[in-house]
Amino acid sequence: MATPAHAEPADHPAESSAAYGEMSFGKWILSWIMTSDHKRIGILYGLSALCFFVMGGIEALIIRTQLAQPGQHIVDAATYNALFTMHGTTMIFLGVMPFSAAFFNYMVPLQIGARDVIFPRLNAFSYWLFLCGGIVLNLPFLITPFVDMRVIPDGGWFGYATLTEKAYTPGASIDFWICGLQILGIASMAAGFNFIVTIFNLRAPGMTMLRMPVFTWMTLVVQFLVVLAFPCITIALVLLLFDRLFGTHFYMPEGGGDPLLWQHLFWLFGHPEVYILILPAMGIVSEVLPTFSRKPLFGAPFVIFSGITIGLLGFGVWSHHMFTTGLGAAADASFSVSTMLIAIPTGVKIFNWLATIWGGQLRLTTAMLFSLGFVCMFTMGGLSGIMHASPPVDLQQQDSYFVVAHFHYVLFGGAVFGLLSGIYYWFPKMSGKFLSESWGRWIFGVLFVGFNTTFFPMHIVGAAGMPRRIYTYDAGLGWEIPNMIETVGAFIIAFGVLLFIIDLVRSIRRKELVASANPWDASSLEWLCDSPPKVHNFDITPMVYSERPVWDKNHGPGPGYSLPDSHEHIHIPPPSIWPLLLALSVAWFLASWLMAGQWFEFGVCSAITAAICGFTSCFRWFLEPGH
Amino acid sequence: MRIPRSPLASRAASAGRSIAAVLPWLGLALLTGCNESTMSTFEGHSDLTKSILDIYGTITWIDTALFILVQGVLIVAVIKFRATGKETELPEQVHGNLPMEIGWTIAPVLILMMIAIPTVSLIFDSQAQAKDGALIVNATGKQWWFQFGFPQYNFETANELHIPLGRQVDIRLQSDNVIHAFWAPQIAAKRDMIPGRVNHITFTADKIGEYLGQCAEYCQDSHALMKFRIEVESSEDFEKWAKAQATPQADTVDDSEGYKAFQGATCVACHAIDGTNAQGHIGPSLTHVGSRKRFAASVLEMNEANLKLWLKDPSAVKPGCKMPNLKLTDEQINTIVPFLQSLK
Structure with missing residues (x-):
């Protein structure tokens, strides 16, 4: 819709926050289903991720209850195996990744001074497809009572061949896993391209690459990792599907295949995936620490360049997951050295964060506490990582609980703490309300203690x-006491998460909007918008003069930004139903292959129908006016 | 190729130092009673595990120092620079410092060299080919037990690996099903057993004793119950054991009541007893099974009660077990159990 400059977008009732009150419930739901507003999609990502995070957490609690004492039988072996598979898969693909995506969606356009992402409907498509993938992965929990075969994915989140082959896991469990991951892969790839193009093209005038906020930079690096790494797992999964459905032997040595092919393809995806999970949190921390220290980020170009280096090196270290597979001394040595190299940019980041808070005026808000907690816990995870970067030591630590400790320090103490910091930091921007600071301190305390316990x-x-x-x-064997302590700790974490959810619901339900545009006295462009931002984000696209536009405007020395007196058109993407329908068709098409595994003709017919629906949606999408 | 004195062995000599080096960890371990554990990675009883402990120790000290440095700076900064709310001026707006950036880029490189150099040299040492005269063991991972073949002595056993003190051992790790991992922390460390490949672990044990091992690669239902034991014994004891294991069972076994019940219950389809016509190769060989201390992948102690429990319903002991419940009558079980125990 092209409207004259400064026009209130009231002619978009479905999209205008002012009009929510007058809408019927059905229309309100429909407005969310058809939305192509990056802010609403961000919120949808966040809420879905929270739901999946809770599911993954419940799985973890059952696991910890089973292991509280030796020889317990709360669940049987098969159920336990399904639980740890789903815990890992859920937390990685449905918890941390979409939580990061929530911030990409909400914050990146605001941080670069744009009105939306470059392909808003593609963005909606990514979200709906992600949701379908999450549902397909978790569907087996509902259908398992009605079928007499194994349907809950139980091959581990890493799904090593040959265990995942039909000969060793006959049921449909691995098929559900393959199907769910393929759907999620398409969703992530679509979002990846969307954000790369957005960041390259929609930056406000004057915002050069090095004036971009570090969070946006880390988003950019992550999207490159996504579009380069996901094809590897897509191929790996297609080959596995062929082995299972059509009797090929890509991973079966009996037919000339090699189970290590899976491991190479999987970890060539899987290691960059680790950085896909951690870099957004690093970006958030690089925003939060300077804001609450009232200083600029120390050595910002070095922090950014370290992030890029981590991303690049991330593609050259995958075989450190395979030190026990006998790749030979030369391969072990080179992958060991490349892995140690990653410690260098990671160290640079940590030192720069420390230098940022050094000499500042630290305001210990909840957001700041979580960021400081991130630095503290992520350092632990990094240091234990150096241990198993040495292959001989890895021969003792690989596939032991030491590694479980290591990556939870990185992914929970690191990524999740970073994301929680982001929630506390940006919640006022997203809602116009604050999360309780007094509760927040307790929540941080409980989670910090629970996490370490x-x-x-x-x-x-x-x-x-x-x-x-x-x-x-x-x-x-001396394992009883630590296991009991771990289980107690897991319930402390659960208590902390419960407190957080209660406070979140409480805060959202509050009516009055109290947050000003820039409550933390921060520096980047999102703090120029209202809290919550208008549908079109910025009345006038700002002209940017420095890497801290809002700060410099308030505190000098430079002008920071200016609002040129231009008569630009405010373009807001209209709502559309086709992204949802196309996402459903794609998910249905891939799920048909699941059915084909058990009932071939039916599966093929279903796939053809889904393809027809998909093409129809594509055409309708294409023909729909974008203005 | 013969090396008079391998660098591995000379490094093993300095292992005392390395054990001192992991003291911080050991202290924590003692707190929780890990010292009883014979799975503990803090103790090494072969040249291989001792040289691993060496590097482990070096990294532990470096890590401890870095940990104290980073957390120390963090804590001091939080205490020292906490806002009072009375500040009238902004803190100095420092954007960066090039010499510092260069410094903390180069310092980690130097620190990492301290880890990388011994690491790379141990990788090459520990993966060198076994010497002539090394004891060869073909270890095959099954769902869910370990098969150990001794080609130089021409016999096969399960879940119980005897090796001689002071003689190099070359374990050849294989699998004919899914991926397993052979992990005996104090003696052999870990390597994967991958279908279609042969991996090697070579080491020389230096202390007599019984050591635990367990599968470390997830391999489905009974992965948690896939264990084995390594008995390190003197050369004489080992030779005696190997000779006994390689001898077929006495001819008289064939005619015993027990064997007939064994045959009648179709056990022969999967199990072999050398010296009889039971030649199944799906399950573990039962030749001299009575001489083993434990059975069912080292999960159960070898005694009458446990054998009965096992034969009644194997899946009740090991979930998903490939040995079917043969619905044996009590009478059959009572005949077969003493027969198995008699296979010394």
């Missing part, structure tokens, strides 16, 4: 020889 003893029990993924263990 759960995961620190895993270092000890791992070094005492406890392997991963075992549903039971014997007494007398």
Whole structure:
């Protein structure tokens, strides 16, 4: 819709926050389903991720309850194996990744001074497809009582061949896993391209690459990782699907295949994936620490360049997940050295964060506490990572609880703490309200204590020889006490998460909007918009003069930004139903292959129908006016 | 190729130092009672595991120092620079400092060299080919037990690996199903057993004793119950054991009541007993099974009660077990159990 400059977009009732009150409930729901507003899609990502995060957390609690004491039988072996598979898959693909996506969606256009992402409907398509993928992955929990085969994915989140082959896992469990991951892969790829193009093309005038906020920079690096890494797992999964459906032998040595092919393809995706999970949190921390220290980020270009280096090196270290597979001394040595190299840019980041807070005026808000917690816990994870970067040491630590401790320090103490910091930091911007600071401090405290109680003893029990993924263990190996402590810790974490959710709901339900545009006295462009931002974000696209436009405007020395007196058109993408329908068709098409595994003709017919629906949606989407 | 004194062995000599080096971890371990554990990675009883401990120790000290540095700066900064709310001026707006950036880029490089150099040299040492005269063991991962073949002595056993003190051992790791991992922390460390490949672990044990091992690669239902034991014994004891294991069972076994019940219950389809016509190769060989201390992938102690429990319903002990419940009558079980125990 092209409207004259400064026009209130009231002629978009479905999209205008002012009009929500007058809408019927049905129309309100429909306005969310058809939305192509990056802010609403961001909120949808965030809420879905929170739901999946809670599911993954419940799985973890069952796992911890089972392991509280030796020889327990809360769940049987098969159920336990399904639980740890789903816990890993859920937390990575449905918890941390979409939580990061929530911030990409909401914040990146605001940070670069844009009105939306460059392809708003593609953005909606990504979200709906992600949701379909999450549902397909979790559907087996609902259907398992009605079928007499294994349907809940149980091959581990890493799904090593040959275990995932039909010969060793006959049921439909691996098919559901393949299908769910393929759907999620398409969603991530679409979002990846969308954000790369957005960041390159929609920056406000004057915002050069090096004036971009670090969070946007890290988003950019992550999207490159996504579009380069996801094809590897897509191919790996297609080959596995062919092995399972059509009897090919890509991973079966009997037919000339090689199970290590899977591991190479998987980790060539899987290691960059680690950085896909952690870099957004690093970006958030690089925003929060300077804001609450009232200083600029120390060595910002170095922090950015370190992020890029981590991303690049991330593609050259995958075989450190395979030090025990016998690749040979030369391969072990080179992958060991490349892995150690990653410690250098990571160290640079940590030192720059420390230098940022050094000499500042630290306001210890909840957001700041979580960011400081991130630096503290992520350092732990990094240091234990250096241990198993040495292949001989890895021969003792790989697949033991030591590794479980290591990556939870990186992904929970790191990524999740960073994301929580982001929630506390940006919640006023997104809602116009604050989360309770007094609750926030308690929540941080409970989570920090619970986290360390759960995961620190895993270092000890791992070094005492406890392997991963075992549903039971014997007494007398010195594993009982640490396991009991870990279980207690897991429930402390659950309590912290419960407090957080209560406070979140409480805060959202509050009516009055109290947050000013820039409550934290921060520096980047999102703090120029209202809290919450108008549908069109900025009345006038700002002209940017520095890397801290809003700060410089308030505190000098430079002008920071200016609002040129131009008569630009405000373009807001109209709502559309086709992204949702296309997403459903794509998910249906891929799910048809699931059915084909059990009932071939039906599956093929279903796939053809889905393809027809998909093409129809594509055409309608294409023909729909974008203005 | 013969090396008079391998660098591995000389490094093993300095292992005392390395054990001192992991003291911080060990202290934590003692707190939780890990010292009883014979799965503990803090103790090494072969040249391989001792040289791993060496590097482990070096990294632990470096890590501890870096940990104290980073957390120390963080804590001091939070205490020292906490806002009072009374500030009238902004803090100095420092944007960066090039010499500092260069400094903390180069310092990690130097620190990492301290880890990388011994690491790379141990990688090449520990993966060198076994010497002539090394004891060869073909270890095959099954769902869910370990098969150990001794080609130089021409016999096969399961879940119980005897090796001689002071003689190099070359374990050849294989699998004919899914991927497993052979992990005996104090003796052999870990390598994967991958279908279609042969991996090697070579080491020389230096202390007599019984050591635990367990599968470390997720391999479905009974992964948690896939264990084995390594008995390190003197050369004489080992030779005696190997000779006994390689001898077929006495001819008289064929005619015993127990064997007939064994045959009648179709056990022969999957199990072999050398010296009889039971030659199944799906399950573990039962030749001299009575001489083993444990059975069912080292999960159960070898005694009458446990054997009965196992034969009654194997899946009740090991979920998903490939050995079917043969619905044996009590009478059959009572005949077969003493027969199995008699296979010394």
